Amino acid sequence: MFVPTGVPYIPSYMDLTNGPEPCVVCGDAATGYHYRCMTCEGCKGFFRRTIQKNLQYHCKWSKNCIIDKSTRNQCQECRFQKCIRIGMATDLVLNERQRTAKRKLIEDNRERRKTEEVRTKIRIEDCEPDQLSEQDRCLIGEICMAYEATRLKVNNDRIQMPNCDSGDDNRTAELEAWQQLSEVMTPSIVKVVEFAKGVPGFIQLNVDDQILLLKSCCMEIMCLRAACRYDPTNQTLFLPSGLTIHKGALYQGSLGVLVEPIFEFATGLSKLELDETEIALLAAVLLMQSDRSGLMEAEKVEKLQDAILGAYKRYIAENRPHQPVHWAKVLMKVTDLRTISTRHAERVLCVRLDSTGEIPPLFLEMFGETGKS
Structure with a gap:
């Protein structure tokens, strides 16, 4: 896609000129790519909980329910199967051990940034006069x-x-x-x-x-x-x-x-x-x-x-x-x-x-x- 020189690239899901992009599962307003698909927060959370808790669902009808913004909570099995069909990746959902490791990594990165901020401040202050x-x-x-x-x-x-x-x-x-x-x-x-x-x-x-x-x-x-x-x-x-x-x-x-x-x-x-x-x-x-x-x-x-x-x-x-x-x-x-x-x-x-x-x-x-x- 051609982007004019000097114009910053904006991902499609952040460009709200024509309104937010729809969730590929239910059609609600998407908030970004989650588990490889453009979804809303609701479908992202539903998919994550299903995998983390190994939940099993059963369709009360013909396993061919329509999943949209108004019906997505009526049949969990059809909603989950649609998540799978459109390409949401189960392997990207973190288990408890992985979530703990991720949180630790985030904390480590935060501490590293604080240290870097101190070092940056030192470099800035190095330009100041050294005389009291x-x-x-x-x-x-x-x-x-x-x-x-x-x-x-x-x-x-x-x-x-x-x-x-x-x-x-x-x-x-x-x-x-x-x-x-x-x-x-x-x-x-x-x-x-x-x-x-x-x-x-x-x-x-x-x-x-x-x-x-x-x-x-x-x-x-x-x-x-x-x-x-x-x-x-x-x-x-x-x-x-x-x-x-x-x-x-x-x-x-x-x-x-x-x-x-x-x-x-x-x-x-x-x-x-x-x-x-x-x-x-x-x-x-x-x-x-x-x-x-x-x-x-x-x-x-x-x-x-x-x-x-x-x-x-x-x-x-x-x-x-x-x-x-x-x-x-x-x-x-x-x-x-x-x-x-x-x-x-x-x-x-x-x-x-x-x-x-x-x-x-x-x-x-x-x-x-x-x-x-």
């Missing part, structure tokens, strides 16, 4: 002061996390571990809120957006702060309350699957050797994420986010001139923390279903809200 402006220095200074002012004082009295290995006291020890972590989180949440209020521009945002951003980032910033107190030599986390967690101590318990990713993240973070300014800026980046679902004024959050990202990038360029990939590695830590937070939400839900009443309400509220972001 006076405005950048003021922004960085305020963020660092807010972060330093909201540090929790460290209790030097070390408290060991109960070991949840198998045994008669396993459930009691795990309940105690949940409670101890819950007690650690309470003051940490307060400090995250105070930090956010000190980040320039945050308190000028819509109040609902402030709440949403805090709920979305709270676990991520707390994980970041916990990872900064990691001792890679002894593989130990030292929390401000004095609580000490050794890697592997909780491996057998349901709480272990929550703690293990933090150790893995902390190991990778320690290799970057971030200074105090970089840690503070990373926390601010976690706070100002303009793609959080449900934001009412996402463009305002994005403007603040871009200012922080730009200042952060220029700070690294000035202080690490011989480490060109350092900026990319830092940004990937944002993705890592968001992934950890999402997985935590899923795991807490699983534990909640398996062990009703064992998880403190604070965990259910924080992880639940994080999972929605």
Whole structure:
């Protein structure tokens, strides 16, 4: 078919100049090619359900029923046989295993696109000047002061996390571990809120957006702060309350699957050797994420986010001139923390279903809200 130069090709089923194309099964308005044939959504769904559930039909009449828009639901056997006659392919209908694999592929592609978007943003920002402006220095200074002012004082009295290995006291020890972590989180949440209020521009945002951003980032910033107190030599986390967690101590318990990713993240973070300014800026980046679902004024959050990202990038360029990939590695830590937070939400839900009443309400509220972001 000849298409004039400069005129984009439009598939026939998308060209509604003369009305929508008819479904080859029932004559209703088709929505596209489904299982190799131009069909409507109704016939597509009917054909898919029939194959997936291996449904068997019986015609009450002479197996020669007329199938059109008004009669298609009267005889399922004749409708299915017509689907077969006109060429709908049964081998293109996915079974449960294939559907699961397809969903996973879609999720993987979505994550890959997000990563590519980050890389694209890096390439775009590479065209920007690498020198810190006076405005950048003021922004960085305020963020660092807010972060330093909201540090929790460290209790030097070390408290060991109960070991949840198998045994008669396993459930009691795990309940105690949940409670101890819950007690650690309470003051940490307060400090995250105070930090956010000190980040320039945050308190000028819509109040609902402030709440949403805090709920979305709270676990991520707390994980970041916990990872900064990691001792890679002894593989130990030292929390401000004095609580000490050794890697592997909780491996057998349901709480272990929550703690293990933090150790893995902390190991990778320690290799970057971030200074105090970089840690503070990373926390601010976690706070100002303009793609959080449900934001009412996402463009305002994005403007603040871009200012922080730009200042952060220029700070690294000035202080690490011989480490060109350092900026990319830092940004990937944002993705890592968001992934950890999402997985935590899923795991807490699983534990909640398996062990009703064992998880403190604070965990259910924080992880639940994080999972929605």
